[in-house]
Amino acid sequence: MTDDTASTTMAPSRDIARLIAIMAALRTPGSGCPWDLEQNFQSIAPYTIEEAYEVADAIARDDLVDLCDELGDLLLQVVFHARMAEEQGAFAFSDVVEAITTKMIRRHPHVFGDADARNAGVVKDLWEQIKAEERAAKVARGSTSAAEQPAGTHPGALAGIPAALPALTRALKLQQKAGRVGFDWNDPRAVLAKIREEADEIEAALDAKDSVEAGREVGDLLFAVVNLARHLDADPEDVLRGTNRKFERRFESIEAALARDGRGPQDASLDEMESLWIAAKAAEKAGNAA
DSSP states (O other): OOOHHHTTTTTOSSSHHHHHOOOOHSSSTTTTTHHHHHHHHHHHHHHHHHHHHHHHHHHHOOHHHHHHHHHHHHHHHHHHHHHHHTTTTSOOHHHHHHHHHHHHHHHHHHSSSOOOOOOHHHHHHHHHHHHHHHHHHHHTOOOOOOOOOOSSSSSOTTOOOOTTSOOOHHHHHHHHHHHHHHOOOOOOOHHHHHHHHHHHHHHHHHHTOOOHHHHHHHHHHHHHHHHHHHHHTHHHHHHHHHHHHHHHHHHHHHHHHHHHTTTGGSOHHHHHHHHHHHHHHHHHHHHHOO
16 A cells, blocks of 8 residues: 555544554655645744643633644644654654653652652642752753753752743743742732832833833833732733633624624724723623622
């Protein structure tokens, strides 16, 4: 049977081996897909990130049917990267599976070993301790990237946080790690005071007509807001996604109200749209109360 025949008779399967075979067929020179053959790690990475966000979106919408589909898309990204690595002789999908199973067994000695962990807090501390030991081992063998390894012999408290993470998520992780070594407030009201301080500094920069400095201060304000969310046990990415959805709903209500008069937002004044926004907000609150 030729590769072409194999590709046309490929059937869906619950076996991961079939997905690996499909990706191999797509990446086979001469008979594979021209688009897939052109890709590399760098060109595929944005799709990997996008698929992870689509998984998070399905979870936020509590859409389990969509979640199943999106998890498949995310799995495809893993298979795609593993296939490209296998073509270079670096590693294969089976190596990825072995690496993660090894890591999970190592990080759960309270399940697969003799360690004792009676509650989730102890488990989290144990997990962080093991991760720190893993980072130190990476530094020792020279496999930690320069971006993740601070100056000096030993990794610092903030080591190991990828620079490519979304800014809100990375800010949260930086604050969590700093907090573990005592660099933290013990009251969310203190963080709220810091937010007010940062807002005042933005206002001072605006008064000085220094837009560059105002922009920097906005960054400080965002960092402080992430810190407040952390102290309130709220994930900043999650709460901002919720606010984005709320904004979309209310703005669509404005558009719908104007459309009933045969108009669009561009045909309405800001005051009129603000009134419609307030009406949409009130209707939403009434609906939630009911």
